[in-house]
Amino acid sequence: MKKQLSILAVLVGASLSAQAAQGSFFTIVDVSDKGYASGISTDGSGLIGINAKNNTAEYFSTVQFADFLVDRFRFEQGCLLSSSVCDSFWDDNSTGNFAYQWRVDFRANTDQRSNVGYVVSNETDGLVTALGETPSDRVGYKMAGKVRTAYAVINDGNPVELKDAASTHSLAHSISIPTAIKDLDGQYLVTGTAATGLNHVVNGDFYRYCFEGNEDQYGDYRYCPGVDTQASFWLFNGSGNLDKLIQPTSYANGRDSVLQTASALDAAKYNGTVYGVGYSSTGEYGSGDLDGRNLASYWTLDLAAGTVGTTQVIPLPEGQPGKDDAKLQHSWAVAVNDNGYVIGNQRYRINKGQNRPVEMFLFNLNTPTTSAVVPMQDNPLSGSGSEASAINDHNMVVGWRDSRHQTQPVVNGTNRMQEAFLLNAAAPNNSWYLNDLICGQDDAGNKQCAQNGKFYHIAYASGISADGTIAATAYRYDSEDDLNKRTNATVVAVKLAPTVKDYQGNTPANYVVSNVPANNQTGQDGDGGGGGSLFWLTLLALPFAWLRRYQR
Numbered sequence: 001m002k003k004q005l006s007i008l009a010v011l012v013g014a015s016l017s018a019q020a021a022q023g024s025f026f027t028i029v030d031v032s033d034k035g036y037a038s039g040i041s042t043d044g045s046g047l048i049g050i051n052a053k054n055n056t057a058e059y060f061s062t063v064q065f066a067d068f069l070v071d072r073f074r075f076e077q078g079c080l081l082s083s084s085v086c087d088s089f090w091d092d093n094s095t096g097n098f099a100y101q102w103r104v105d106f107r108a109n110t111d112q113r114s115n116v117g118y119v120v121s122n123e124t125d126g127l128v129t130a131l132g133e134t135p136s137d138r139v140g141y142k143m144a145g146k147v148r149t150a151y152a153v154i155n156d157g158n159p160v161e162l163k164d165a166a167s168t169h170s171l172a173h174s175i176s177i178p179t180a181i182k183d184l185d186g187q188y189l190v191t192g193t194a195a196t197g198l199n200h201v202v203n204g205d206f207y208r209y210c211f212e213g214n215e216d217q218y219g220d221y222r223y224c225p226g227v228d229t230q231a232s233f234w235l236f237n238g239s240g241n242l243d244k245l246i247q248p249t250s251y252a253n254g255r256d257s258v259l260q261t262a263s264a265l266d267a268a269k270y271n272g273t274v275y276g277v278g279y280s281s282t283g284e285y286g287s288g289d290l291d292g293r294n295l296a297s298y299w300t301l302d303l304a305a306g307t308v309g310t311t312q313v314i315p316l317p318e319g320q321p322g323k324d325d326a327k328l329q330h331s332w333a334v335a336v337n338d339n340g341y342v343i344g345n346q347r348y349r350i351n352k353g354q355n356r357p358v359e360m361f362l363f364n365l366n367t368p369t370t371s372a373v374v375p376m377q378d379n380p381l382s383g384s385g386s387e388a389s390a391i392n393d394h395n396m397v398v399g400w401r402d403s404r405h406q407t408q409p410v411v412n413g414t415n416r417m418q419e420a421f422l423l424n425a426a427a428p429n430n431s432w433y434l435n436d437l438i439c440g441q442d443d444a445g446n447k448q449c450a451q452n453g454k455f456y457h458i459a460y461a462s463g464i465s466a467d468g469t470i471a472a473t474a475y476r477y478d479s480e481d482d483l484n485k486r487t488n489a490t491v492v493a494v495k496l497a498p499t500v501k502d503y504q505g506n507t508p509a510n511y512v513v514s515n516v517p518a519n520n521q522t523g524q525d526g527d528g529g530g531g532g533s534l535f536w537l538t539l540l541a542l543p544f545a546w547l548r549r550y551q552r
Contacts, residue, residue: 021445025437025511026496028451030476033116037462037471037493038065039130039390044465046118046135048128049473049493053112059089059099061415063387063400063460064473068102069148070177070193070225072261073279073294073330073347078218080356082412090217103215109145117493126151126159132181132188139178139190146211150176152190154240162234164194165245175225176232179265184274187303188236191276193263196230196247206259206289222290223259231264231278231311235303248280248299248308253322255283258292266335267301270365274301277342279332280311282322293322296331296344296372298365314363315371316346329356333363335391340365341425343388343397344372353383354409355416360388360399362428375428376421380404386421390463394504395425398461398470404433405519417517420461420472424505432508434458434472434496439513447513455483456494457517468503470496484518 035049050065057064059079066074079086091098105112114122118135121127128140136156141148150162164176178192206223213220230247237243251260260281267276280297296316300309313320314333321328326349333344342363348356363372376386386401399421406416423431435458439449449455456474463471476490477483500507 021443022441022511022513023499024440024449024451024513025499025508026434026470027499028438028456028474029495029497030452030454030474031117031493031495033493034491035116035493036064036460036473036491037117040463040465040469040471040495041118041131041135041137042133042466044467044469044495044497046131047463047471047493047495048118048131048135048138049116049471050127051114051116053105054097054099054102055089056099056102058415059086061410063462065462067177068106068221068224070175070229070261070263071332072222072224072259072292073332075224076222076290077329077347077356078222080411081414085414086217092215092217100215100217103219103221106221107212107215109143111143129178130180133183137181137183137188139181139192141177147174148177149174150178150190150192150194150234152178152181152188152234152236152242154188154236157240160242162190162192162194162242162245164232165197165230165247175227175229178234179263179278180267182267184267184269184303186238188240189267189274189301189303190234190236191264191267191278192232192234193229193261193278194232194245194247195225195227225261226259228260229262231262231276231280231297231299231308233264233267233276233301233308235306244306246301246306246308248311250311251282252280252295252297252311252313253282253284255287255292257287257289258283259289260292261294262297264299265333268336268338270336270338270340274303275299275336275365276301276308277333277336277344279330280313282320284320285322285324285326294330294332295321296333296346296361296363298333298336298342312368314342314344314361315369316361317371317374318346321346321349331361334389336365337391337395337425338393339395341391341395342372343391343399343425345387346374351383351411353378353381354411354413355383355385356411357383357385357402358387360386360397360401362388362397362425373428375423376401376431381407383410385410385416388423389461391425392464392466392468394466394468394502396464396468396504397423397425398434398464398472399423400460403517405517418459419517420458420470422461422470422508426504427506430506430509432512433515434461434470435515435517436512437508438496439515441513447515449480449513449515454478455480457483457489458494458496461496467501468498470498472496486518 207226209223210226
């Protein structure tokens with residue numbers, strides 16, 4: 001009898017062991033181009049990324065694929081870190097790839113960024129900023145001196161210029177930059193930002209400060225983009241020819257004395273109405289030159305009439321940026337899907353948990369008077385940051401957040417390590433670290449995380465296709481030991497191909513294999529203080545070694 005039970009126990013144990021074996025939820029498709037993934041086509045076939053010449057993003061505590069000309073919420077506050085770390089990231093006494101060089105090259109009209117992935121190009125020839133339903137539809141901008149002009153390519157045809165509305169002043173002030181291209185019932189709609197031609201700055205001082213001003217660490221770059229910009233929608237007719245540019249007639253809370261910036265970052269059709277989302281301007285904070293703030297906003301579009309509705313501000317639980325006692329400095333909406341879900345982010349004006357975080361929010365167009373929710377707020381600790389970047393029509397959201405083990409101060413400290421996330425907008429309490437979805441288990445239940453013979457830390461997720469394929473930036477390592485020590489990293493743009501196509505809801509939960517980064521509190525002094533360490537700076541410099549290979 002005991003022998004029979006022993007045999008049964010062995011069989012049951014073998015069965016349980018076999019059941020433990022599983023593959024990872026995502027397979028990593030390494031595009032092998034050193035760069036930061038910035039987007040993916042809706043069909044998932046094309047990925048684009050950005051290769052930069054400098055580490056400006058580290059100086060401003062943001063991402064490398066940010067636009068440091070038009071999106072003022074990325075750079076308006078300057079550097080938040082300790083003075084020694086800020087100085088190291090600026091470094092005006094070096095020929096290295098630091099933020100100072102970004103400012104010098106910007107003033108000299110020097111090409112600074114190039115594409116990796118589906119398109120290989122640069123700012124002079126035409127930098128691609130977004131892909132459409134397929135990569136044959138794409139948008140970008142070309143730089144010629146101080147002029148940045150948007151363009152669209154449809155079905156791999158010839159580029160079509162998308163100019164601004166600045167017909168009342170010199171072409172030297174021209175700015176138009178696209179953010180997305182959407183096929184809506186056979187018509188193409190391009191979203192973005194462009195100069196209005198209705199600039200209220202005296203003698204063009206803002207423009208001069210932006211493009212010709214000083215190279216100081218806390219200097220005139222704060223006046224960029226130098227002209228008033230507005231959320232912009234370029235309409236194409238059914239034949240694929242450019243019809244017109246339309247812009248809202250006013251800002252959320254306009255004030256002519258401040259630099260006013262606005263942009264449309266995405267569009268979708270919901271309940272028969274086309275909505276654009278992005279940010280508008282408010283001058284309620286004050287009348288000083290740089291007192292303009294950005295507010296997450298949306299607009300309704302009548303494509304047949306070629307009109308834009310009144311700017312609507314997205315309500316946030318922390319109140320509206322720009323108000324007298326506002327906790328928030330800026331807010332912006334980044335994407336909308338066909339189900340009416342809007343994702344966006346809010347940036348704090350005040351310190352919170354030794355940080356001044358960006359926090360993602362979720363808003364529903366079906367309940368426009370109900371405040372947005374902030375699903376990752378203070379998770380796992382007060383002041384933890386998170387940023388949403390994209391959503392698909394299965395309501396799956398991607399972005400990045402402070403790595404789950406990071407606690408060191410950011411304000412007067414160092415930047416925190418980031419981890420990419422996936423979240424279900426319909427049930428926002430359901431979210432996952434992408435690093436937990438790239439590992440499987442062997443027959444004995446042991447974690448298996450190597451893919452392509454390498455080890456990866458997924459830091460930023462910047463796009464998601466219709467079937468759930470994700471565009472992400474990863475730190476790639478040759479060994480697990482290097483991964484745990486964070487040494488010898490190569491920054492690569494990758495696609496994460498899902499095992500379950502068209503997944504939604506809580507499906508990823510069945511594939512979670514805990515893959516917590518090694519608890520290495522770089523940037524935190526031994527006594528828990530906020531000073532940046534040389535060890536941290538050395539680690540940060542490693543991923544940028546490849547930037548010296550940048551070629552125009």
